[in-house]
Amino acid sequence: MILKAKIYNLKSQSGQSLIEAIIAMSIIFFGILGVYGLAARAVSLNRVVADRYIAIYIASEGVELVKNMIDANILERRPWNDGLFSGAYEVEYRDQDLRLSQGRTLLFDENNGTYNYISGKETTFQRTIKIEVLGNGNELKVNSQVNWLSRGGDYSVDLEDHFFNWR
Template sequence: MFNNHRQKGFTLVEAMVSLVILTTALGPMLYLANSAVNSAYIIRDNMIASGLAQEGVEVVRAIRDANWLNGQTFDTGLIDGFYRLEWNSTSLLALSSNPPLKLDNGLYNYSFGTITPFSRTVTIAKINAGELRVTSAVSWTLRGGSIKTIQTESHLFNWK
């Protein structure tokens, strides 16, 4: 006579096989999710740095335009050198140690807010009597410790 008992539950071998299958299936998905999150951070930082670099050029352009409005030469106060500036600067600040920018209510500055990884350097070079080359470079440290820099350049002319 046969004893016909149905097995209830998993044996140890079945449990181990299930665990291997589950791990094999979830591992790549978790890796992809982690890669997507890291890519999102990299893209976000690149976009912020690009905006800050462009802002550096635009602030120098605004100073040039203000010079014209005030009846001054286009390059008044725009001397060859390395500078830092804020979004509302009306003049250039000496570079000195170039501290990181701070974020306060969506605006980047050097005075108030949360310290960010971004530092901006604006370089002005006089090409000739009627032309300035303005270069704005934003640098920050990536998660791995390497430093990345985004740079934009514009030429300002005395066209007025």
């Protein structure tokens, strides 16, 4: 009995399409994963940028409140720097009285969209107004510094302005 061996001619490309499919799916998967990671990072940075914008607004409000005190002194015919002494203070728009800084965080009042120390939702923003009397009392240096915590990092904005007795 003679056995005849059958010779099978295997296609050299069988199974190649499976490998190609796996590679293509891997490329698509990692591409989508990269886009997702980029989008998540962009959203995170958006929060940091938004908080910085708010902090700059709060800091500029602090300088403006001191300017309003100077203007009120002039209108009421008092010395221009009456009640403004060197030190670190807290101030808010409602009463505009300087209080020694206690390191309190500002509260956000959602009803009127303002920041204050009395009522509202707690924030991470802390504002300190530093006043320094320079020279012979004819110049005030005002620094409005806002510190806050956002996305695990400590951030700070410091605005400075100088006011002079020019009258």
